[in-house]
Amino acid sequence: MYTTIRYEVKDGVGIATINRPEALNALNSTVIEDLSALVNEIENDKALRGLIITGEGRSFVAGADIAEQCPLDLAGGRTWGRRGSALFRKIELLEIPTIAAVNGFALGGGCELAMACDIILASEKAKFGQPEVSLGITPGFSGTQRLARRIGAARAKELIFSGKMIKADEAKEVGLVNAVHAPEALLDAAMEMAQSFAKNAPIAVKYSKACIDRGLQMDLDSGIAMENELFAMCFGTEDQKEGMTAFLEKRPAQFKNK
Structure with missing residues (x-):
C-alpha cells in the first residue's frame, strides 16, 4: 500500500518502518505522502493502542532530501516547510502514545520526526542533530520549536547554531532521549514500552x-x-x-x- 513505508500491527501496536535505505531514509515527497496517508489510517483505527516509528538499515531518517530541496525558491521553500510541519504536527496530535525507535542517523527532518513523537528511544549507534545551517537554511519542520521545548533554549541554540551531531548517550544526558539500548534490543524495548501503555485504560x-x-x-x-x-x-x-x-x-x- 505504501511505497516507502512498511507498516504492521502487532498486539494492538502499529510499527511503521521508513524503508528508503538507499537514501538513508531521507524525507522526499513520496515519504511525506506515505506518512500522511499512514497517519490518516492510524487516526481511523480505533483498536490501535500505540505507534512505533523506526527506520530501515543504519538510519532512522538522515534529514530531508537535499536534491529535492536544492532548486526551491522562496515560495517553494515555504510550501515545503509547511508541508512537513503539518505532517509532524498531525503525528504529535495523535491520541495514542507514539514512540520513535531511533536506530541510526536522526538528522534535520529525522530529528524533527523523532521529536514529534511522545517518547524517543535510541540505539547506541544513533546520532542526532539539526545541521541545516551548514546548508544555508534553518530547521524547517518545526525543529527550532520542539528542540527548545525538549532540552531548553540554550542547549537547542548550541546544537542548531553549530549544526553538530551528538551521540545517543549525550542525547539522553540533555533530555532529548528517554533511554539508550543495544541496537539488537531497540525494537523489543520500544514494543515493551508500548505494551506497558496499551494495557491501561x-x-x-x-x-x-x-x-x-x-x-x-x-x-x-x-x-x-x-x-x-x-x-x-x-x-x-x-x-x-x-x-x-x-x-x-x-x-x-x-x-x-x-
Missing part, C-alpha cells in the same frame, strides 16, 4: 496525553482546570468502573475503550 491514557501536551501551552491554573475536567470525564466511562471494580476484586482489568 485507553481513554485515560488519551486524556493524560492531552493534559500534558495542552497544559504545557497554558498557565498553571488553566492547566489544572483542564485536568480536573478530563479527570471528571473519566467517571463517565465504562473503563473507570471496570478499572476500579477490578482493583477491588483483585483481578486484572478488561478495558474496552468505552
Whole structure:
C-alpha cells in the first residue's frame, strides 16, 4: 500500500518502518505522502493502542532530501516547510502514545520526526542533530520549536547554531532521549514500552496525553482546570468502573475503550 513505508500491527501496536535505505531514509515527497496517508489510517483505527516509528538499515531518517530541496525558491521553500510541519504536527496530535525507535542517523527532518513523537528511544549507534545551517537554511519542520521545548533554549541554540551531531548517550544526558539500548534490543524495548501503555485504560491514557501536551501551552491554573475536567470525564466511562471494580476484586482489568 505504501511505497516507502512498511507498516504492521502487532498486539494492538502499529510499527511503521521508513524503508528508503538507499537514501538513508531521507524525507522526499513520496515519504511525506506515505506518512500522511499512514497517519490518516492510524487516526481511523480505533483498536490501535500505540505507534512505533523506526527506520530501515543504519538510519532512522538522515534529514530531508537535499536534491529535492536544492532548486526551491522562496515560495517553494515555504510550501515545503509547511508541508512537513503539518505532517509532524498531525503525528504529535495523535491520541495514542507514539514512540520513535531511533536506530541510526536522526538528522534535520529525522530529528524533527523523532521529536514529534511522545517518547524517543535510541540505539547506541544513533546520532542526532539539526545541521541545516551548514546548508544555508534553518530547521524547517518545526525543529527550532520542539528542540527548545525538549532540552531548553540554550542547549537547542548550541546544537542548531553549530549544526553538530551528538551521540545517543549525550542525547539522553540533555533530555532529548528517554533511554539508550543495544541496537539488537531497540525494537523489543520500544514494543515493551508500548505494551506497558496499551494495557491501561485507553481513554485515560488519551486524556493524560492531552493534559500534558495542552497544559504545557497554558498557565498553571488553566492547566489544572483542564485536568480536573478530563479527570471528571473519566467517571463517565465504562473503563473507570471496570478499572476500579477490578482493583477491588483483585483481578486484572478488561478495558474496552468505552
